[in-house]
Amino acid sequence: MAxxxxxxxxxxxxxxSLLVSPIACEGSSRKLAAKPLVKPAASAAYGSGGWxxxxxxxxxxxxxxxxxxxxxxxxxxxxxxxxxxxxSAGSTPLFLxxxxxxxxxxxxxSSHKACSGKPVTVVITDLSPGNLYPGEPAHFDMSGTALGAxxxxxxxxxxxxxxxIRVQYKRVPCKYPGVKITFRVDQGSNPxxxxxxxxxxxxxxxxxxxxxxxxxxxxxMPMAHDWGALWRCNNGQRLRGPFSLQLTSGSGRxxxxxxxxxxxxxxxxxxxxxxxxx
Numbered sequence: 001m002a003x004x005x006x007x008x009x010x011x012x013x014x015x016x017s018l019l020v021s022p023i024a025c026e027g028s029s030r031k032l033a034a035k036p037l038v039k040p041a042a043s044a045a046y047g048s049g050g051w052x053x054x055x056x057x058x059x060x061x062x063x064x065x066x067x068x069x070x071x072x073x074x075x076x077x078x079x080x081x082x083x084x085x086x087x088s089a090g091s092t093p094l095f096l097x098x099x100x101x102x103x104x105x106x107x108x109x110s111s112h113k114a115c116s117g118k119p120v121t122v123v124i125t126d127l128s129p130g131n132l133y134p135g136e137p138a139h140f141d142m143s144g145t146a147l148g149a150x151x152x153x154x155x156x157x158x159x160x161x162x163x164x165i166r167v168q169y170k171r172v173p174c175k176y177p178g179v180k181i182t183f184r185v186d187q188g189s190n191p192x193x194x195x196x197x198x199x200x201x202x203x204x205x206x207x208x209x210x211x212x213x214x215x216x217x218x219x220x221m222p223m224a225h226d227w228g229a230l231w232r233c234n235n236g237q238r239l240r241g242p243f244s245l246q247l248t249s250g251s252g253r254x255x256x257x258x259x260x261x262x263x264x265x266x267x268x269x270x271x272x273x274x275x276x277x278x
Contacts, residue, residue: 051168086149090126
């Protein structure tokens, strides 16, 4: 009899814990928190003022945007303002399995006679297909436009034809004057599955966590990193719009975007916030 009572008490406690625990977008919040995101030193020059060594090449057309949007999911936006083709694919230490998407770097070359010695700013929008070349701690596979921007006047083609260029780089804040954070809802989204691409964050540029709050709720549900710059929520329950999103940048800075996804949102829709990181 005592054993039966004990078993019943344990079952009741388990049920109670499930009722009071917040429901995550996918799995439990404890499971999501069990794997802290630690970035390698290759991307950690942000704010330090120090320059790090890397290699650089270019891909795509000589004066183009590098390709068809890349592994971050930005698609044709890479060739349009505010990216304006000043983008780069990053090697594994920079791409960080997609968590490095949106980060901004100053890149400067002086190892080639065509180099101007002046830095240009690029945004990570893709994974470098060649990854690392021998002896490199990091690699930037830049758009033809971005690599050419490091050259002396009239020497862009000469620099682009230089093979692997030795460069220096450092992490810098992203600056998109007058641009607000944009959310592009994935075409496969539905009332039970919400996925969005997030772009144009000032400051850190990248995100390490995103949480969603649906209409009528006081709790935040951690979203799961899907791939590139896309985050998803699919806990098997119908989601009620409008949605507010809480963004946590790579350095831990939080930003609340209230009711940015309207109640009548649609797959493939683009929704612009009224805010951005300062």
